[in-house]
Amino acid sequence: xxxxxxxxxxxxxxxxxxxxxxxxxxxxxxxxxxxxxxxxxxxxxxxxxxxxxxxxxxxxxxxxxxxxxxxxxxxxxxxxxxxxxxxxxxxxxxxxxxxxxxxxxxxxxxxxxxxxxxxxxxxxxxxxxxxxxxxxxxxxxxxxxxxxxxxxxxxxxxxxxxxxxxxxxxxxxxxxxxxxxxxxxxxxxxxxxxxxxxxxxxxxxxxxxxxxxxxxxxxxxxxxxxxxxxxxxxxxxxxxxxxxxxxxxxxxxxxxxxxxxxxxxxxxxxxxxxxxxxxxxxxxxxxxxxxxxxxxxxxxxxxxxxxxxxxxxxxxxxxxxxxxxxxxxxxxxxxxxxxxxxxxxxxxxxxxxxxxxxxxxxxxxxxxxxxxxxxxxxxxxxxxxxxxxxxxxxxxxxxxxxxxxxxxxxxxxxxxxxxxxxxxxxxxxxxxxxxxxxxxxxxxxxxxxxxxxxxxxxxxxxxxxxxxxxxxxxxxxxxxxxxxxxxxxxxxxxxxxxxxxxxxxxxxxxxxxxxxxxxxxxxxxxxxxxxxxxxxxxxxxxxxxxxxxxxxxxxxxxxxxxxxxxxxxxxxxxxxxxxxxxxxxxxxxxxxxxxxxxxxxxxxxxxxxxxxxxxxxxxxxxxxxx
Numbered sequence: 001x002x003x004x005x006x007x008x009x010x011x012x013x014x015x016x017x018x019x020x021x022x023x024x025x026x027x028x029x030x031x032x033x034x035x036x037x038x039x040x041x042x043x044x045x046x047x048x049x050x051x052x053x054x055x056x057x058x059x060x061x062x063x064x065x066x067x068x069x070x071x072x073x074x075x076x077x078x079x080x081x082x083x084x085x086x087x088x089x090x091x092x093x094x095x096x097x098x099x100x101x102x103x104x105x106x107x108x109x110x111x112x113x114x115x116x117x118x119x120x121x122x123x124x125x126x127x128x129x130x131x132x133x134x135x136x137x138x139x140x141x142x143x144x145x146x147x148x149x150x151x152x153x154x155x156x157x158x159x160x161x162x163x164x165x166x167x168x169x170x171x172x173x174x175x176x177x178x179x180x181x182x183x184x185x186x187x188x189x190x191x192x193x194x195x196x197x198x199x200x201x202x203x204x205x206x207x208x209x210x211x212x213x214x215x216x217x218x219x220x221x222x223x224x225x226x227x228x229x230x231x232x233x234x235x236x237x238x239x240x241x242x243x244x245x246x247x248x249x250x251x252x253x254x255x256x257x258x259x260x261x262x263x264x265x266x267x268x269x270x271x272x273x274x275x276x277x278x279x280x281x282x283x284x285x286x287x288x289x290x291x292x293x294x295x296x297x298x299x300x301x302x303x304x305x306x307x308x309x310x311x312x313x314x315x316x317x318x319x320x321x322x323x324x325x326x327x328x329x330x331x332x333x334x335x336x337x338x339x340x341x342x343x344x345x346x347x348x349x350x351x352x353x354x355x356x357x358x359x360x361x362x363x364x365x366x367x368x369x370x371x372x373x374x375x376x377x378x379x380x381x382x383x384x385x386x387x388x389x390x391x392x393x394x395x396x397x398x399x400x401x402x403x404x405x406x407x408x409x410x411x412x413x414x415x416x417x418x419x420x421x422x423x424x425x426x427x428x429x430x431x432x433x434x435x436x437x438x439x440x441x442x443x444x445x446x447x448x449x450x451x452x453x454x455x456x457x458x459x460x461x462x463x464x465x466x467x468x469x470x471x472x473x474x475x476x477x478x479x480x481x482x483x484x485x486x487x488x489x490x491x492x493x494x495x496x497x498x499x500x501x502x503x504x505x506x507x508x509x510x511x512x513x514x515x516x517x518x519x520x521x522x523x524x525x526x527x528x529x530x531x532x533x534x535x536x537x538x539x540x541x542x543x544x545x546x547x548x549x550x551x552x553x554x555x556x557x558x559x560x561x562x563x564x565x566x567x568x569x570x571x572x573x574x575x576x577x578x579x580x581x582x583x584x585x586x587x588x589x590x591x592x593x594x595x596x597x598x599x600x601x602x603x604x605x606x607x608x609x610x611x612x613x614x615x616x617x618x619x620x621x622x623x624x625x626x
Contacts, residue, residue: 002330002342003330003331003332004136004174004330004331004332004340004341004342005331005332005333005334005337005338005339005340005341006135006136006173006331006332006333006334006339006341007333007334007335007337007338007339008317008333008334008335009335010173010339011135011173011317011320011333012313012314012317013278013279013280014132014135014172014173014275014278015132015275015313015316015317015320016278016279016309016310016313017274017275017276017277017278017279017281017282018128018131018132018169018271018272018274018275019057019128019271019274019309019312019313019316020274020279020282020287020290020292020309021267021270021271021272021273021274021275021282022056022057022128022267022268022270022271022274023051023054023057023290023294023309024051024252024270024274024282024286024287024290025252025256025263025265025266025267025268025269025270025271026051026052026054026056026057026263026266026267026270027044027048027051027052027054027289027290028041028044028045028252028256028262028263028266028270029256029262029263029264029265029266029267030052030054030262030263031044031045031046031052032045032256032259032262033228033261033262033263034228034260034261034262035259035260035262036228036259036260037259038213038216038257038258038259039256039257039258039259039262040257041253041256041257042253043285044289047289048289048290049289050289050290050291050293050295051290051291051293051294051295052295053295053296053297054263054267054297055089055091055094055122055125055297056125056126056263056264056267056268057267057294058296058297058300059087059125059126059300060126060128060129061294061296061300061305061306061312062082062083062086062087062300062303063079063082063126063129063130063148064129064306064312064315064316064319065082065086065303065304065305066078066079066082067129067133067319067322067323068315068319069082071322071326072133072319072322072323072325072326072327073326073371074147075147075371076106076107076108076147076148076150076151077106077107079107079147079148079151080101080106080107080110080151083097083098083101083151083152084098084101084102085302086300086301086302086303087299087300088299088300088301088611088612088615089297089299089300089612090564090565090566090603090612090613090614090615091122091564091565091566092117092120092122092229092564092567093111093115093117093118093120093122093123093152093153093158094122094152095564095565095566095603095614095615095616096114096115096116096117096152097110097111097115097151097152098615098616099114099615099616099618100113100114100115101151102616102618103452103476103478103618104452104454104476104478105387105476105478106362107147107150107151107154108150108151108154108155108357108359108360108361108362109154109359109360109362109382109386109387110151110152110154111149111150111151111152111153111154111155111156111359112154112155112156112359112360112386113360113386113387113388113478113501113502114386114501114502114503114504115152115153115154115156116504116563116599117153117156117227117229117564118152118153118154118155118156118157118158118159119153119156119157119158119194119225119230119231119232120153120156120157120158120227120229120230120231121158121161121229121230121231121234121261121264122152122153122158122229123145123148123149123152123153123158123159123161123162124149124158124161124162124164124165124231124234124235124264124268125264125267125268126148126162127141127145127162127165127166127169127268128165128166128169128268128271128275129316130142130144130145130148130166130170131165131166131167131168131169131170131172131275132169132316132317132320133316133319133320133323134166134170134320134323134324134327135170135173135174135320135324135331136170136171136173136174136329136331136341137170137324137327137329137331138166138167138168138170138171138184138185138188138346139167139188139346139347139348139350139351140170140323140327140329141166141167141169141170142163142166142167142170142188142351143350143351143354144166145159145162145163145165145166145167146159146162146163146351146354148162149161149162149163150359154359155359155360156231156359157193157194157195157230157231157232158231160189160190160193160195160196160231161195161231161232161235163188163189163351164185164186164188164189164195164199164235165185165235165268165272166188167184167185167187167188168181168182168184168185168272169271169272169275171184171185172272172275172276173341174341176276178242178243182199182203182239182242184346186199186200187346187348188346188348188351189355190352190355194223194231194232195231195232195235197223197232198219198222198223198232198233198235198236199235199236199239201218201219201222201223201236202215202219202236202239202240202243203243205218206240206243206244211244212240212243212244212254215240215244216237216240216258219233219236219237219240219258220233223236226560226561227560227562228259228260228261229260229261229264233260234260234261234264234265237255237258237260237265238255238264238265238268238269240254240255240258241253241254241255241256241258241265241266241269242255242269242272242273248270248273248277248281248282248283248286249283249286251269251273252266252269252270252273255269292308292309292310293307293308293309294306294307294308294309294311294312299611299612317333320333321333358381360381360382360383360384360386361379361380361381361382362379362380362382362387362475363377363378363379364377364378364379364380364473365377365378365404366378366459366471366473367471368471368473373404373405374404374405375403375404375405375409376401376402376403376404376405376409376431376459377400377401377402377404378399378400378401378402378457378459378473379399379400379402380397380398380399380457380473380475381397381398381399381400382395382397383395383396383397383398385480385501386501386502387475387476387477387478388477388478388479388480388499388501388502389443389445389449389453389477389478389479389480389499390445390449390479390480390481390482390499391445391446391447391448391449391450391479391482392444392445392446392447392449393444393445393480393499394442394443394444394445395442395443395444395445395477396440396441396442396443397440397441397443397475398438398439398440398441399413399438399439399440399441399457400436400437400438401413401429401431401436401437401438402431402434402435402436402437403431403432403433403434403435403436404434405433406433407433408430408431408432408433409429409430409431409461410428410429410430410431410461410462410463411428411429411459411460411461411462411468412426412427412428412429412458412459412460412462413426413427413429413457413458413459413460414426414427414457414458414460415441415443415455415456415457415458416455416456416457416458417443417455418445418446418449418453418454418455419446420446420447420448421443421444421445421446421453422443422444423441423442423443423444424441424442424443427439443455445477449479450479450621450623451479451621452476452477452478452479453476453477453479454474454475454476454477455474455475455476455477456472456473456474456475457472457473457474457475458470458471458472459471459472459473478501479621480499480500480501481499481500481523481621481622481623482497482498482499482500482523482622482623483497483498483499483500483505483510483521483522483523483622484496484497484498484521484522484523485497485498485505485507485510485511485519485520485521486511486519486520486521487507487511487512487513487515487517487519488513488515488516488517488518488519488591489517490511495520495522496510496511496512498510500622503563503599503600503601504563504597504598504599505521505587505596505598505599505600507519507521507589507591507596507598508595508596514595515591516591516592516593517590517591518588518589518590518591519588519589519590519591519596520586520587520588521586521587521588522584522585522586523585523622523623524582524583524584524585524622524623525547525578525582525583525584525585525602525620525621525622525623526581526582526620526621526622526623527578527579527580527581527582527583527620528580528619528620529580529619530577530578530579530580531577531578531604531617532575532576532577532578532604532605533575533576533577533578533602533603533604533605533617533620534565534573534574534575534601534602534603534604534605534614535547535552535573535574535575535576535585535600535601535602536563536565536568536572536573536599536600536601536602536603537553537572537573537587537598537599537600537601538561538562538563538564538568538569538572538573538598538599538601539555539558539561539572539589539596539597539598539599540558540561540594540596540597540598541558541589541590541591541592541596541598542555542556542557542558542589542590543555543572543587543588543589543590543598544587544588544589545572545574545585545586545587545588545600546585546586546587546588547576547583547584547585548583548584549584552574552576553571553572553573553574555569555571555572557571559571559572561597563597563599563601565601565603565614565615565616566606566613566614568601575605582623585600585622587600600622601616602616602617602620603615603616603617604616604617
């Protein structure tokens, strides 16, 4: 094997420059985050005493801790555990994923179920750590980015955005040409993705001679989205700054002045440029205000975060050496030899297999904890409804078992169900090496089901007819909520009773019509203990919410559709102190020419003791209507 060398001093300056750039860009963009107009910044809008706290860096400090805790073989599951232990942000996809993780869903289900934000920027902003611990290995950095992103963006553009940036930043250790770096990043994402198409269009407009303001307008025209955090438009704005800027300052100012998710665009581009230029190449006027401090947001806690950029850089490099050894990549970090790298071809076959994975399935390697060469691979596909089931409802799980060993495996596969549930009998299985067996398992929940339920999938391996070993996998099914829905003109008749898998009411499907007019839905709200509840009915239409006959709000305007815990429109939320008990809840919307979208959410207020603001109340249950 050919050995490539990265000089340790080079490694340090590239990593330090990237973290310093991250602080500069985040501090520049954070005060104007969410502004959708063309901006005209020329310097920091607020001159800080050190860097501003920013989730763009916060989350990567947690991932550094995760690598230190679990080692280079960590997966999305360990990263999901880190969310539960150390991250208490309620923001958009963060809040949804944390809710799913708290309810027992593992990635990728945590990132796709009930998540209207999986196309957003929460994961593309945290790519640098994976690149810095995978120097010169874009495919490895992109694999790490995939494992990270599916925790809260599975099935969405956020996954591709993080893979794109991680590949670019990893390649910087051996390649400094801008256009070749962008091409490397684009090879690591699918060509049919919105992110790829936005980037391809931007490159074409740049080559055609469009100026940067024209290019920005074209991005919004062809790839824009009302949510300022949508990933494809912001990733294009990031690269726009790089294409059109003349130097570090001009690049980051053009990116931030495009508006929208400005802390993310500026922070990522400044990190890329910081890695390319090193700390010595960054202008003092931009470096001096942020210094070398690491500032951590209070909702990120429970571990020893680096105190400054030097400590962050040294800890990053320490993990990077372990990753290189783990990958057996033929890369050596040398204290005395100069960097030397032989050109290599990108091998994206492994990435293509990641693109094709279903976001609504869970993947297990058996025995559990196996990383490289398991005996069995188990796939559990939940289908369109996802990992949810209602009382008395039937659900089909599609199971696939693959023999990944080099010997014949014989045993039984059984699904152990909660009391009074119905399901399949145990199945005897014999699999040759690399043989795959798939079948559908139909299960029915009990009529008295309340709350979430666990199913235990038991694999019993046999030799000579005797039990040799037993492996169990616990599958969590969430309790779907029961609603009664009335379509336009149906009055107070019986309505249609239906189960809702998450928090979104699928009005037209349940009512069986796409007619314009007033739709109503009724359920009960079971509150187990007294607390202040923020009740949200985020809708893309006029909406009214009533509780026990009291109108909590009647929003006749149609604001930006925003089903977020912390920033739902003011007219579509209300807070009440509710005692323990069961409450009648009714929501009414008015359809006028476009499909309805409505999320009904019970979350905590801004002021809580622990762990943070606006978290989802998983113990408040939407039950059957009375």
